[in-house]
Amino acid sequence: MRLIDILDRITRPLLLLLVMSVDRILTLIQGRVGIDKMGYFFVLPNLLIFGIFVLFPMLLNLYYAMTGGTKLFPADRPFVGLDNFATLFDCDDFLSPNSCQEDLFWRGIFNTIQFVVLQVSAIVLFSLLTALALNRRIIARGFFRSVFFYPVLLSPVVVALIWKWVLQYEGVLNAIVELFGGESMRWLLDTNWAMFWVVFVSVWALMGFYTLILLAGLQSIPPELYEASSIDGANTWQDFRFVTMPLLMPTMFVVLVLSLIRAVQMFDHIFVLTGGGPGTRTQLMVQYIYTTGFSNQIQLFGLSAAASMVLGVSLLILTLLQLRLGNQSSLA
Amino acid sequence: MARVTDLGGLAQYYLDMTPYLSDPAYWEENFGPFLNWKRVPGDDSSIPGFMTQLTITGPFINRTLFEQAGVDVPSDMSDSVTWEEWAEASREVAETLEIPYPMAMDRSGHRFAGPAISMGAMYFDDMGHPTVMDEGFRNMAEIFVNWHLDGTMHPEMWPLSEGYANAYEEFANAELAFYMAGSWAVGQFSEAIGDAFDWQAVPNPCGPGGCTGLPGGAALVGIATTEHPEEVARVMEYLTSQDVLGEFGARTLFIQAHAGLSESGIDWNTDLQLAKDALSVFVGQVGTLTQTAFDLQAYIYNRNVFNATRDRLTQALVGELTLDEAIERIQDDVDTALAEVSG
Numbered sequence: 001m002r003l004i005d006i007l008d009r010i011t012r013p014l015l016l017l018l019v020m021s022v023d024r025i026l027t028l029i030q031g032r033v034g035i036d037k038m039g040y041f042f043v044l045p046n047l048l049i050f051g052i053f054v055l056f057p058m059l060l061n062l063y064y065a066m067t068g069g070t071k072l073f074p075a076d077r078p079f080v081g082l083d084n085f086a087t088l089f090d091c092d093d094f095l096s097p098n099s100c101q102e103d104l105f106w107r108g109i110f111n112t113i114q115f116v117v118l119q120v121s122a123i124v125l126f127s128l129l130t131a132l133a134l135n136r137r138i139i140a141r142g143f144f145r146s147v148f149f150y151p152v153l154l155s156p157v158v159v160a161l162i163w164k165w166v167l168q169y170e171g172v173l174n175a176i177v178e179l180f181g182g183e184s185m186r187w188l189l190d191t192n193w194a195m196f197w198v199v200f201v202s203v204w205a206l207m208g209f210y211t212l213i214l215l216a217g218l219q220s221i222p223p224e225l226y227e228a229s230s231i232d233g234a235n236t237w238q239d240f241r242f243v244t245m246p247l248l249m250p251t252m253f254v255v256l257v258l259s260l261i262r263a264v265q266m267f268d269h270i271f272v273l274t275g276g277g278p279g280t281r282t283q284l285m286v287q288y289i290y291t292t293g294f295s296n297q298i299q300l301f302g303l304s305a306a307a308s309m310v311l312g313v314s315l316l317i318l319t320l321l322q323l324r325l326g327n328q329s330s331l332a
Numbered sequence: 333m334a335r336v337t338d339l340g341g342l343a344q345y346y347l348d349m350t351p352y353l354s355d356p357a358y359w360e361e362n363f364g365p366f367l368n369w370k371r372v373p374g375d376d377s378s379i380p381g382f383m384t385q386l387t388i389t390g391p392f393i394n395r396t397l398f399e400q401a402g403v404d405v406p407s408d409m410s411d412s413v414t415w416e417e418w419a420e421a422s423r424e425v426a427e428t429l430e431i432p433y434p435m436a437m438d439r440s441g442h443r444f445a446g447p448a449i450s451m452g453a454m455y456f457d458d459m460g461h462p463t464v465m466d467e468g469f470r471n472m473a474e475i476f477v478n479w480h481l482d483g484t485m486h487p488e489m490w491p492l493s494e495g496y497a498n499a500y501e502e503f504a505n506a507e508l509a510f511y512m513a514g515s516w517a518v519g520q521f522s523e524a525i526g527d528a529f530d531w532q533a534v535p536n537p538c539g540p541g542g543c544t545g546l547p548g549g550a551a552l553v554g555i556a557t558t559e560h561p562e563e564v565a566r567v568m569e570y571l572t573s574q575d576v577l578g579e580f581g582a583r584t585l586f587i588q589a590h591a592g593l594s595e596s597g598i599d600w601n602t603d604l605q606l607a608k609d610a611l612s613v614f615v616g617q618v619g620t621l622t623q624t625a626f627d628l629q630a631y632i633y634n635r636n637v638f639n640a641t642r643d644r645l646t647q648a649l650v651g652e653l654t655l656d657e658a659i660e661r662i663q664d665d666v667d668t669a670l671a672e673v674s675g
Contacts, residue, residue: 098653279646
């Protein structure tokens, strides 16, 4: 007798017993609540997890945002209403962070906007180009797919440390620059280069994931459509413009939404690579929230919670906007 | 029991061991001046624990580099060398030998405080409220910023880090002539450098406010929630006996804040003469610490001042803030945080 048959013989009665017990319980519940309300029962476990780990912390965060002091326990914290939000938005000129009471918050906002625009654009563009390339019949396609995906598997700390060693003054990049007769630079100390490099490193580290999604999208396009367009005399560009892009658009929106959320939440790569520097040039909102609430000796949980509310609401608006645009585009 | 470095910041959680100690007077006698660092404001009698390590901030130099460059070591010629004199000598060493960094200072407001007090910073106003709005603090901050702009200081350490950062690696690799760190580095340099080159601790540079570093260190304390206070006290009594503490200090190369050991001295457990000499220099520095330095170390919210100093001066180094804006922001940050505590 084969092993699989033995296992089948043992597990079959057990599974049957389990199914019968579950069926009995569910029948009992259905008898009480009625078939119409059984749906609620099935989503209850997920709702519970969502409530405990997502909704409750969100509400708690809202409460913290409306309290002051330095005590940790909510009951010990004095209610201050919207004072923390007023502190965050206390600015003479919103375009000049130095005129704001919480200048670091506004520096974080401006840096985040710049980072998100650059990083998301780069991720979408390069992921698309890479996916298109990897979707073609090229030599060692499997190897190249692995190569592009490999950085995704690395810990953000490892990624940042590798690039820190590459970019430091006595690092690999300067060695190459000198090899070609150039002069060594302090790449991360220059305020403009620093932003470029944090975008570059994060794109390098994350684009493999989005490439994979787009690749799946490309492979789901029926080849008959390309055959039809070929019969109609379409060239490669027209294939891309009128077949690939429209059918890839829903996947593109998924990539856009996911990469946008990840970009706004970016912390780990930058924290290790530049520490938010030089100065605060690459300090994003999440780092401001972390330092205000946790890394200072006097921890301002209220201000930190208020800043995270602002971040959360901004993200929500952006995502809704994107989804709306996505829906309009697919309807068109 | 716990080993802590935020001595005053955690004071509310410490166990007062006085009722459980067989000889509380021994503690007062030997650890007296340092017990205050572990007490909450207003408390002047509790015995929460003892310092396992007394640290003093201060500079190290790579003497071999000075000799190779033919530059006189300023502290060989004078007992009170200024910061400017050290900077000039270090720059000369770096230029002659083409090493990348003349000077470096740990990225820490604690490390900056000693030099600032030496330049006349008061750190507290007449009411005892922390302040950085004085000429002494500004003078040191200005020198510090200028040294970053002209390349005297390690250019990346302060601007490109979050939180604390050090230059151990650069110093151990002989890329750095003068390094402002502290006595705790002696053990690490003994391990990492040994006698590969002559490294040396030198007295803290001087200014109008003195020639002070900042004291600090780590302590072993009892925790108030313990269910076994008697046992905690017994272990503490064993650890603080002069023999045991002396041996602990000798093996770890940690300076001890124990009056009896200060008198008898510690036979450092190392064959490395460089380490013994460095420790002697730091022990000798205890007498040059100013009252402001002791007060700042004892101040319960000193890290609030240190961190604001570190972060805002960094912004001035890269041009995000002017020096005066940075100093105002330090004061604002300190005041805002303290207002939250009292509110």
